[in-house]
Amino acid sequence: MIPMFQRHGVRGRLLIAFLAISAFAVLAAGAAMYSFLEVGKVLELITTRRVPAANSALELSRQAERIAGAAPALLTAEDATQHRIVSANIASEVQTLDGLLLQLQDSEFAREAQAEIAGTVERIRGNLTELDDLVARKLAARAHKDEMLQNLAGAVIAIQRPIYPQILLLDSQSAQLRRAVNDPELAGEQNQQAATDLAAVVVSLLPLENIMLESTKISDKLAQVAAETKAADLKLLMFPLRRSLDRLQGLAQSVSQQYPEQFQDSVAQLLGFAIGSESIPEARQRELDIIADGQRLLVRNRQLSGRLTDAVDRLVVTANRDIEAANREALDVQRFSAGILLAVVLLSLLSSSLIYWLYVNRNLVGRIRALSDSMLAIAAGNLKTEIPAARGKDEIDRMTGALHVFRDTAVEVEQSNLREIEAARRRLTDAIESISEGFCLYDADDRLVVSNSRFKEMVSRDGLADRVHDGMTFEQIVREFTARDTIDIEGDPEDWIARRLQQHHHPTEPHIQHRRNGQWILVNERRTEDGGLVAVYSDITELKQRETELSAVLDAIDYGVVFTDADLRVRIANRAFCRSWDIPEEFVARQPHVRELFLYNNCKGLDQLLGDQWESYLQSRLEAIRRADDELVEVSSADGRVYLHRCLALPGNVRMLTYFDITQMKQREQELATALQQRDEVLEALREAKEQAEEASRVKSQFLANMSHELRTPLSAIIGITEMLLEDVTEVGDMERAEPLGRISRAGKHLLRLISEILDLSKIEAGKVELNPETTDIAAMIDDAVATSSPLAEQNGNSIAVTCPADIGSMVIDPTRLRQILLNLMSNACKFTHDGDITIEVNRERDGEGDWVVFSVRDTGIGMPASYLNSLFKEFSQADSSTTRRYGGTGLGLAISQRLCQKMGGSINVDSKQGKGSVFRVRLPAGTATAPPRTQSALQHQA
Amino acid sequence: MRKLFTVGCIACLLSNAAVQADIRIATVGPLTGPRAWSGEQFRRGAEMAVADINANGGVLGQRVALIVGDDAQDPSQAVAVAEKLVGDGIVFVAGHRSSDASIAAAPVYADAGVIQISPSSTSPDFTELGYDTVFRVCGRDDHQGAVAGAYLAAHHAEGNIAIVHDGSTYGEGLATQTQTTLNGRGVHEIWYDSYEAGQADYSDLIARMKSDRIDVIYVGGYSTDAALLLRQARESGLTVQLVAGDALHNSDFWAITGSAGEGARSTFDEDPRENPAAADVVTRFREQGYEPEGYTLHTYAAVQVWAEAVGRAATVDSTAVSAALHAHEFDTVLGEISFDSRGDITSHRYVWYVWRGGRYVRE
Structure with a gap:
């Protein structure tokens, strides 16, 4: 460690080291920049001066060649349109050429060559303008010639038109005469005459046919002349043409008297097309001259463009030389800069290595590794491990100090945790003790670890207080119980132990044990997460007693009652139920699912349903029970008995199903219905009979009404006449005859009244009385x-x-x-x-x-x-x-x-x-x- | 700098001039062969029409260029020349002369979308080909034949009538239509026959006419044949009356018959030279030393209607031009013209002409 850096932290020292390395990089960049600028200068010289000039020159040369190539197309233009198009093309090419020339003149390069190029371009342009004029003249000449050819056709037709019918006529005459000559029916003289006439016709036909021939020949020759491409051949063609013209003139003269002047005019016009300054051959000659001039211009054009190409080539060579010199210069600069760069790179590599070895590896890494070892030890739980001492004030030293503090805190926390664990354990024990049920905890090896005093109390009630203690396996405890015969076991004890162990190792449902001492114990076992097992023993003796009482009560009821739990499993079914549905009590005692009850009935053929139908019926019944909507439903059993069925929901999701026998009631109902129906039928018959009777009565009344009227009229007459007779007889005093007449009168009146009343009654009955x-x-x-x-x-x-x-x-x-x-x-x-x-x-x-x-x-x-x-x-x-x-x-x-x-x-x-x-x-x-x-x-x- | 300016100006002028090419049209008739004079009528008529159109600013602002085609009145050559003209890029043809040639060439023009207006093809079959591109500015032989048949029935019901034709579409069609109309009026010819065109000697036919005492002969054919037949008949002492169609209308007829042609009659359009609308054009033809007889003015009119239709349609596209031709009326040297759905002119009237002293005179 260098002492002068002692007072800086790790940050400061690393900063100084990086600054040193950066200084070398700056130095290298400076060298590269210098090289770049130098090379750039040279490149600029090449790209902005020499290369554009050379390019322009090359483009110029190509353009000149293009124009030289396009020029012949101008000459071959066949009509004004084509000429205009080609001419416009060339004009635009020339414009491009001028533009290129201007570009070249802008650069200060090869003045001499430029002047030459400009001169050549100017001459090419002059040449092209001349060529353009020439082509225009050529087209005009051709148009003139074509027009003459058209008019020539008109002249030929004008000559031939009057002659053609004459030829036809003479042909026809000669045909007739020929027949006359050969006609044997004609006299010899007539034959002779016909022969003479035929000769005359043939003589006059000949010049006409020749005129046709020669005029056609002249027309053909002139057409040939018009298309002739060589001046020499043109001259040669003129000879046969002249001969034909001479002959035509002669022939025209010979037939002149037969045709009007117009014919001679036409011949003269035709001569004009063949000979003279305005003739077709002259016109063609002029056209050929123009074409020859054009060819000369084209040759000159090619020469000029060749010269232009040469001048441009020289220009390009000069430009290439300049570019090479500049390239060499650029290469020298590059080499020098590369040397500088290499030195700087070596220096910076060396300094980097020194920094790494002296400072980073020896100082920083060593200290951090010691510190990390200590941290790992603390993390592993070794709180007493060695921690390196802080030597200075840098960041690592501060980290070391922090680790000291951390370790001290960790020691303190560990001690406080131990205290809390102890308190928790005590709380748990108290909790277990305070449970009213017996509680046992077996560890993963199935050994009894914890049990509360309630459990111990249960054990002691069985007289096993000193036989069962912590550390015993479950099997040992079970065997202790069996050996003392404390549990009400059916069958072989060994089987029971095996079943019990199986149940214990795979706990599912709680189960009930009946102890010899009269106790009923509900055993509930659950696996814990660490593989152990918790067992809870509840004393349900009292509950069991209640159940027994309830069963007795239910059995006393004379209609079927079934209780199910929330899963629709039968909890209790009374005796009346079993009897009415013919279900064995043992079957119900197994606490089957309601579904099994239905299945049992179906197997007995109770519901007569199969397949899908059965399944859906079953589902609907189960659903109805789940719903428990307290509706009264009638169900029938196989023996024809009818039950009023009802499903009630009781607290705790329990369902109560009742089946009340109403078979007898049903029978009565049926009988009543039959009686009612019979009564209705009788009433209906009665009504019909009444209607019939009424109808008959009405018809009868109608009949009587009619009849009574018919009877009354004659009766009135009888009575009237009888009265008159009676008066007469009475006056005379002939009482013998008066008496029978009186009887007739009385009887008649009685009859009349009777009829009147019958009529009255009939009217009423017939509904006619208003x-x-x-x-x-x-x-x-x-x-x-x-x-x-x-x-x-x-x-x-x-x-x-x-x-x-x-x-x-x-x-x-x-x-x-x-x-x-x-x-x-x-x-x-x-x-x-x-x-x-x-x-x-x-x-x-x-x-x-x-x-x-x-x-x-x-x-x-x-x-x-x-x-x-x-x-x-x-x-x-x-x-x-x-x-x-x-x-x-x-x-x-x-x-x-x-x-x-x-x-x-x-x-x-x-x-x-x-x-x-x-x-x-x-x-x-x-x-x-x-x-x-x-x-x-x-x-x-x-x- | 001055040079540059000059070059620029030239380029400018040249490129402006080169903007648009000419619209190409054609006229086709027999330019060679015995009927070259009739092709000449087509050429003259079309040339003057094109010159007049260009003098008035062309069509759609473009110049019209005329190509003259020769079909020698031969249907095969007509097809060949039509194909050549289509290759040249024409959009319209005033042609052809004869019905045979026009009918043969019509499919070629129709396929290429070229409007075809014939100045002179009178066969009904031509416009009944069913092409939208086909029109004509002359009459139809069934009309012409009907006029001829009616005339014969009215004037020669008691005479002996013979009907002959040269076997061409034109000739046979005309003869058949005349016969049909005649028979329809309850009059029947003595016989109906054909002859070979271009014969020098018609003595067999004449002998038959003599023996059957034929008073009137209707000829469906071209003028030279009819003329020779008439002359030979007269020379053999027959006073037969010649009746024929429009083909009789050219100077060849009299050149062959001479005085024998006196009184021969034929149907033709009213002579368009007498139409006031044509006066100016006729004068100019005569100034050029050309008499616009026959179908010269018909050809002029064909070009006129096309140019007017293009003006209306504002395009040279055949569909649009055809529609315009069908839809409008056109002022021409033939008078006012409009076309029916087939392409025939709607108002057309045949009138009678009689040869007298070397000229045909309107009766």
């Missing part, structure tokens, strides 16, 4: 009835009395019908009473249905036996059939009265005693009219 209710004064009605029936009463020596309250008032009723009823009753009363009293009485009544008026007619006559009263209101019935003979009458009066009463909404009844007299009571609704003070308007309103 009532015309109106407000009727009751007292007046009674007076009228009494007055009308008083002669009949006097005949038999009867007196009539009337009992009518003064305020009886009026009622709304059909007065005619009311009168008919009252008269009938009165006449009956008079008829069957001799020397007696007849009383007519009227009263008002009121009940829930409204106001009523009751008329009663009482007599003191012969009366009727009770047995007749029932048929009294039937048609043609009098109390005794002999009475008809004695008292007369039709026997229809009461029937009609009853029907009318019913029709008016009332009733009629009779009360009679034989020999004492009868009372007929007519009860009719009062309508709305009541009190006597009635005004006229009210009556109108009623109408």
Whole structure:
């Protein structure tokens, strides 16, 4: 350790070391920067001066070549459009060339070569402009020539047009003449003449055909001339052309008289196209001259561009030389800088190694390692380990101090922890002791570790207090218990021990033991996390007693009761349940699941369900029990008994299922239903019979109504005539004949009345009677009835009395019908009473249905036996059939009265005693009219 | 610096001029062969029309360039020349002359989207090919034949009528239509026959006419054949009346018949040279020493309607131009023209001309 750094911390010392290394890096960067700048200077010289110049020159050269290459295309342009396009292309190339030249001139490089290049470019441009003009002229010449060719065609047609029909005509004539010459039917002279004519036709045909031929030939030659590319061949072509022209002129002359002047003009025009300054050959010659000029210009163009390329090449060579020199310079600078860099790198490596070896390794690492060893020891629990002493004030020394403090604190904490553990253990022991159940803890080796005094108490009650102690295995303890026969074991004790051990090693459900001393113990075992086991022993003797009592109570009940726990496992099922469902008590005692009960029933064929159907039925039943909605449900057993089933939820999620036998009740219900149905059927039959009877009655009435009318008409005649005869006979005094006539008259009248009444009754029954209710004064009605029936009463020596309250008032009723009823009753009363009293009485009544008026007619006559009263209101019935003979009458009066009463909404009844007299009571609704003070308007309103 | 300026100016001028190429169109007819004169009518008519259009600023601001094609009135050559012209990039053709050639070339133009307006093909089949690109500014032979048939029925019902044709689409079509109309009017020809075009001697046909006492002969064919037939018939002493179609309308006829042609009659459009709308154009043709007879003005009109339709459509695309042609009316040297859905002109009337003293005269 260097003493001068003693007062700095680790941070300060590391800072100084890094600064030293950085200084070397700065030095190296400086050297590199210097080299970079030097090389850059050289590169700049190359890139900004020499290379652009060389590039421009090369581009210039390429452009010149491109123009030289494009120029021939200008010359071959076939029409104005093509010419314009090529010309525009070349113009833009030339523009590019000029731009390049300007770039080159900007650089101060190779002035001499530049001047030469500029001169050459200028000449190329001049050359191109000349070429462009030339091409324009060439195209103009060609256009002119093409136009002449078109016109040439017109001239040829103008010559041939008039000649062609002539040729056709002459051809046709020659054909005819040829036939005439060879025609054997013609005379020899005619043949001769035809031959002569034929010769003449042929002679005149020849020049015409030649004109056609020569004019076509001239046209063809001129077309050939127009396309000729060599001047020499052009001259050669002119000779045959001239010959043809001469011949055409001659021929035209020979036929001149046949055709108008226009023909000669056409020939002259054709000559003009072939010879002279404006001829097609001249035009073609001019075109060829222009093309030749163009070729010369192209050659010059190539030469100029070659010269330009040479000048540019020289420029490029100069530029390349400059670039090489600059490259060499740059290389020298690079080497020098590389040397400096190497030295600096070596120095910095050396200093780094020194710093590492002297300071980092020997000082820092050594101290930190000692410190970390101590920390590891403390962490492992060795609180008494050696801690290196602090020598100075740097960061490591401060860490050492902190470790001292940490260790001291750790020692203190350890001691306080031990105290707390002791307190916790004590609390646990107290807790276990205070439990009311027996408690045991077995360790992982199944040895008894802890047990509370309650457990010990249980053990001592079994007389094993000195035999069971901590440290014994569970098996040893069990065997102690069995050996003393303290537990109520069924079967072989060894089997039981094996089962118990199995249960102990794999604890699941709590189980119950019955001790010989009468105690019931619930054993609950649970595994602990460290592989040990906790056993809790609860004394449930009292609970067991209650259960037994409950069972006895339930067994005493005569309907089925089942209790299930929350999992629907049967806890208790009473004897009545087992009996009614034919389930063995042993099966229930096993505490099966409700599902098993259902299954047991199903196996017995109780529910007659299979497969999916059974499963869904089962699920719905289980669900209903879980729901326990306290609904009454009827269920049937296999032997046909019916139970009223109910499911109740009790506290603790217990379900109580009850089955109440209602088989007998069901049977009664069934019988009642059958009886009711039978009654309904009878009623229905009755109704039908009644309807039939009513219908028959209606038909009968209809028939009677019709018949009675038919009978009445002749009868009236009989009666009328008989009366007349009787009068005549009476006047004469011939009583012998008067008597039978009187009989006829009486019998006829009786018959007429009978028919009238039958008709009346029939009308009522056929529903043809229409009532015309109106407000009727009751007292007046009674007076009228009494007055009308008083002669009949006097005949038999009867007196009539009337009992009518003064305020009886009026009622709304059909007065005619009311009168008919009252008269009938009165006449009956008079008829069957001799020397007696007849009383007519009227009263008002009121009940829930409204106001009523009751008329009663009482007599003191012969009366009727009770047995007749029932048929009294039937048609043609009098109390005794002999009475008809004695008292007369039709026997229809009461029937009609009853029907009318019913029709008016009332009733009629009779009360009679034989020999004492009868009372007929007519009860009719009062309508709305009541009190006597009635005004006229009210009556109108009623109408 | 001065040089640079000069170069720049040149480049500027050149590039402006090179902006647009010409619109190419063509006219095709027989430029060689015996009917080269009729091709000449096409060339003259089209050239003057193009010159007039360019003098008025061209079409859609572009110059129109004319290519003249020769089909020698041969259907095979017509197809070849059509293919060549399509290769040259034309957008419109005024042609061809004969119905055979026009029908043969039509599919080539239709495939390439080239509008084809024939100045002179009168066969009904031409516009019934079903191409949208096909139009014509002349009449139809079924109309022409109907006019001829009606005339024969009205004037020669009692005479002996013969109908002949040269077997060409034009000739046969015309003859058949004439026959149909004639028969439809209850008049029946003595016979209906064909002859070979280009014969020198028609004596067999004439002998048959003589023996059957033919008074009137209807010829569906070209003028030279009809002329020779007529002349030979007259020379053999027959006073037969010649009736024919529009092909009779050129000077060749009289050149062959001479006075024998007196009284021969034919159907043709009303002579467009007499149309006031054509007066200026006719005057200018005559100043050039050219008589715009036959289908010269029809060709002029064909180019006119195309140029006008392009102006309306604002494009040279054939679909649009075809639609414009169908949709509008056009002022031409033939008068006002519009086209029906097939491409025929909607108002067309054939009238009768009679040869008198070397000229055909409107009856």
